[in-house]
Amino acid sequence: MTMHPVTLLFADGVSRTAEAAEGQKLLAVAESLGMNLLTDCSNGQCGTCVAKCVSGSVELDEYDSSVLPDDEKEDGGILCCVARVRGPSVIEMPYDASEASGEEAPGQAGTVVEVQKIAEEIVRLLVDVATPVNFLPGQYVRLQPEGLKEPRSYSMANESGATRLVFYVRIVPDGEFSTWLLDEARPGMPIEVSAPRGSFFLRETERPRLLIAGGTGLAPFLAMLRKIANGVQPEVAAAETRLLIGARTGRHLFALEELKDLQARIPNLHIEIAAETDVPDGCAKGYPTDLIGTGRMSPDTQIYLCGPPPMVDAARAASIKAGAKKSEILCERFA
Numbered sequence: 001m002t003m004h005p006v007t008l009l010f011a012d013g014v015s016r017t018a019e020a021a022e023g024q025k026l027l028a029v030a031e032s033l034g035m036n037l038l039t040d041c042s043n044g045q046c047g048t049c050v051a052k053c054v055s056g057s058v059e060l061d062e063y064d065s066s067v068l069p070d071d072e073k074e075d076g077g078i079l080c081c082v083a084r085v086r087g088p089s090v091i092e093m094p095y096d097a098s099e100a101s102g103e104e105a106p107g108q109a110g111t112v113v114e115v116q117k118i119a120e121e122i123v124r125l126l127v128d129v130a131t132p133v134n135f136l137p138g139q140y141v142r143l144q145p146e147g148l149k150e151p152r153s154y155s156m157a158n159e160s161g162a163t164r165l166v167f168y169v170r171i172v173p174d175g176e177f178s179t180w181l182l183d184e185a186r187p188g189m190p191i192e193v194s195a196p197r198g199s200f201f202l203r204e205t206e207r208p209r210l211l212i213a214g215g216t217g218l219a220p221f222l223a224m225l226r227k228i229a230n231g232v233q234p235e236v237a238a239a240e241t242r243l244l245i246g247a248r249t250g251r252h253l254f255a256l257e258e259l260k261d262l263q264a265r266i267p268n269l270h271i272e273i274a275a276e277t278d279v280p281d282g283c284a285k286g287y288p289t290d291l292i293g294t295g296r297m298s299p300d301t302q303i304y305l306c307g308p309p310p311m312v313d314a315a316r317a318a319s320i321k322a323g324a325k326k327s328e329i330l331c332e333r334f335a
C-alpha cells in the first residue's frame with residue numbers, strides 16, 4: 001500500500017504529521033493523530049470544515065460547490081470532510097489545535113416516537129432518549145437510524161434538558177435520511193443520537209438580535225426563543241429580537257402556533273414572514289432578505305443566519321450592506 005506523509009498545520013502554529021494510506025479520508029488521518037477536525041454535515045454541504053491545501057494534493061469526493069466555489073478550490077481550498085489523500089500534503093486549518101483535540105462525547109440510543117408531516121415537504125420527528133440532553137440553544141445532534149451508512153445533522157427545536165427531542169426535517173428528493181423518514185421510520189424504531197455539537201448557539205447579551213431563517217432553518221431559532229422566553233436574565237430577554245422567516249410557499253410554513261405563543265411571552269420579539277408564492281395574509285411576497293430593510297442597522301446587532309447555503313450567503317451580504325459587522329454574523333448552512 002502506498003503511504004504519504006500528511007501534515008496538519010493549525011492557526012496557533014501547532015503542526016502534526018501522520019503517515020496516510022493512498023485514498024485515506026483526511027478525517028481518518030486526523031483521528032489517527034487523536035484529533036477531531038471540526039465538521040458539521042460531514043458530507044460536503046455546509047462549509048464548516050473548509051481548510052487550505054498549501055502543498056501536495058488531496059482529492060475531494062462529491063460536495064456542494066456553493067460552499068466551496070471553484071475559484072477558492074483553485075486557490076487550494078478544500079472541504080476536509082470529503083477530502084482523500086492522493087500524495088504528500090500539507091493542510092492549513094483556520095483554527096487552533098486545541099479546538100480539534102479531545103475525544104467526542106459519547107451519544108446515546110434513542111427511540112422514534114412520532115413522524116408527522118406538518119407542512120409541504122416538512123416532517124416533525126420526535127425522538128425519546130433516556131438521559132436528558134443538555135445543549136446550548138441552536139446546537140444540533142447527529143442522528144443515525146439503523147441501515148443508514150452515515151449520520152445526518154439536525155438542530156433541536158425543543159428546550160435543553162429534555163428527554164424528548166423535537167426536529168423539523170425538510171424532505172429532500174432522493175436524500176437518504178429523507179427517504180428513511182418517509183418510507184421506513186415508525187414509532188418504536190431505534191435511532192442513534194450523538195452528543196450536542198456546534199457553535200451556532202444563542203449568545204446571551206443585551207444587544208439587539210436579528211435572526212433569519214430559511215425553511216427548516218427555523219428549528220434552532222425555536223430553541224433559542226424558548227430559552228429567551230424561559231431562562232435568561234431579564235435584560236437579555238428584553239433586548240430586541242427580530243425574526244425573519246422565509247418559505248418557498250405559504251404551504252411550507254410551520255410552527256406558526258408555537259411562534260404565536262413565544263411572541264406572547266417575549267415582549268420585544270418581532271416576527272416577519274416572506275413566501276415566494278402562495279403568500280398567506282400578513283406575509284410579504286419574496287425572500288426573507290428582502291425584509292432586512294434598507295435603513296442602517298445598529299453595528300452591535302448580533303446576526304444569526306440559518307437555512308439553505310444560497311439564502312445564508314444572500315442574507316450575510318444584505319446584512320453587511322445594511323451596516324452589520326462581519327464579526328457579529330453567525331451562520332449555519334443546511335444543505
Ligand SMILES: Cc1cc2nc3c(=O)[nH]c(=O)nc-3n(C[C@H](O)[C@H](O)[C@H](O)COP(=O)(O)OP(=O)(O)OC[C@H]3O[C@@H](n4cnc5c(N)ncnc54)[C@H](O)[C@@H]3O)c2cc1C
Pocket residue numbers: 040041043045046062140152153154155156167168169170171172173174175176177178179198216217219220332333334335
Ligand atoms: C449543522 C447542521 C444542522 C442541520 N439541521 C437541520 C434541521 O434541523 N432540519 C433539516 O431539515 N435539515 C438540517 N440539516 C441538513 C441535514 O443534515 C441533511 O443534510 C438533509 O436533511 C439532507 O439529508 P438526506 O440524508 O435526506 O439527503 P442526502 O442523502 O444527504 O442528499 C442530499 C441531496 O444530495 C443529493 N444526492 C445525494 N447523493 C447524491 C449523488 N450520489 N449524486 C447526486 N446527488 C446526490 C440528494 O438527491 C439530495 O438532494 C442540517 C445540516 C447541518 C450541517
Ligand code: FES
Pocket residue numbers: 038039040041042043044045046047048049050067079080081082
Ligand atoms: S462538514 Fe464538511 S462541508 Fe459540512
